[in-house]
Amino acid sequence: MSDTVGTKSALGWAVHISVAALVLLWLFPTVGLLISSFRTADQISASGWWASLSTSEQVIQVRTGGRDAASEQDGVFVVQGNILTDGEDAPGAVEIVDYGVSSRAIGAYQIGETAEFGDGETLTLNADGTYLYTSVEEPGRRGQRVFVTALLPPDFTTENYQTVLFSGTGQDNMAKAFFNTLTVVIPATIIPILIAAFAAYALAWMEFPGRALLIAAVVGLLVVPLQLALIPLLQLHNAVGIGKGYLGVWLAHTGFGLPLAIYLLRNYMVGLPRDIIENARVDGATDFQIFVRIILPLSFPALASFAIFQFLWTWNDLLVALVFLIDATGETTVMTRQIVELLGTRGGNWEILATAAFVSIAVPLAVFFAMQRYLVRGLLAGSVK
Template identity: 85%
Template structure:
């Protein structure tokens, strides 16, 4: 018995460890982008983002006080002060482990030791940063150069977000694209829901010839690639005067979202209790009343899950926006398109790219985490039933 419970414990342990590894593996890419968006361009090129999470040992070049700070005593010039806190570039009170006075030996001396160099010069550095520099000659105007090996804490900045959201430069500024994306998304999410809800009700609860055929058609249209629709619809939009613009992209998203909407909503409505609907019919309610007063409120979970799908899909879409919305002026660019353009022009500027990308994925991520319950329910209704 002990043997079997032993293997069981080992198995549980192994499962826990492998799940932790899998989760870390899946999170790692996103975390990398998130962390990078809070680093400056110099920091990003100097080290991998994973190095920025822990304190890192770095060589910092600092200067002691110059001629003005020196005092003369018995023919020796003395400069005293604190390397870590004096001056604008001082790193503040950090842990230091070694120092040097030449760029060829940056960590030659231990903290507390006295370096002797040049013509009768000495330099003593203590752990709190206080130093004492002595020289037989009159010090130069700029002070002695000192290399300090310091353990610097992680450092982050929100400057990149300022650049992306509020800077005036057109190419990097995502604020306009953000609002454009929002403008595309909201009508494109709301309009198909209503159309689909009525159709789903008819397909679920009304008897008429050809119903099975229509349901089969919806299932078939679910998988028709929207690539086929690009040129014919663009032609159509140009012919009827819609052209490229918001109206065109709303219509296109509505059309492309309808099959999934009808399918999800019908699957859900079919499962609603028959009694309620039949009682209402007996009491003399019309189909329109049944639909608006009973079916619609009861179907809220399915409506919510489709709304989330459609929101994520329209927010994240690139192809439909490129074909139906963005014209040559570029005034109506959406975030995904602007990021692709940034990838071309700012390929190496990760502080710009990471921040821009993170701004575009922040909203869907928030929606995802808040409304995950409905999303999962919708996925299950949409897929498992098909099997």
């Protein structure tokens, strides 16, 4: 603001603090999803993700050793071991607060106290997790459930990514959808650039009747909602035999991306120095040569801007893929579509949902941070007047 002429430093601090607050507010949602994707299903439902960053008190469900671990001493069956390492998914490095043997009385017993199951079974649990379990009858195969209230240190896992990317089955596995998305995106980004670049050159540097009208038409088409195009184009694709599939979605993305491409590139090319082009003309270069040798290399920033836009748009798109690509077999499903399906069928399984969403978000985010400069430049060329 007007810091240059010495405003009160209180205002300066207020600015710093409010910017920090806004940034945190904007980051918070994404961070939540990122952290959730590194937690197990139990951890996610036991506490909010913000609690996972510090030691938290949680109830974990574990089991004593079963029949196989039991030994008979003086007519009673005895199982000894460590409750925190015997079970299938018991975490390490926890501090036990108290415990219980029924889901209705969690935390009924202190450490060292002896719990009664009621039918001749007892359990004594020590602070380090070692326990002594006795039973009159022969224990069951799986052992008794114990509810341990424990202090858990922050604990993260990459298991979810393992599931979503490699080992998952059916909808849980995003690998196929990932490659499908990639298959849609790359041609749909590259093809419109070339077509648009030639058209933009013609609109910027060639004289012909109707040029102004064409530019106006491009500006108008920029805002035409693609919703209007769905049914007519689907009919058209069916009529000429393309049907639903990659070819259809590539063509559709090309058509929908062209107005912005032409607009951005033309605005940029118009600003290139006239001298260079006229000198080349005088030296006998044809328009084709001028375009390939001079205009294309000079327009690289604008080409990059549009490429990023089109990449983000096609990668993140749902509607066009739903209409033009995904048929009844679902073989060609893209990531956005699969995530929407997961939201419907696995709405409570946040470990899968969060990870799947993050897999789809990660690539655009990487592109965004790597090429932000071009994205900003493109935005400015596209709207500020």
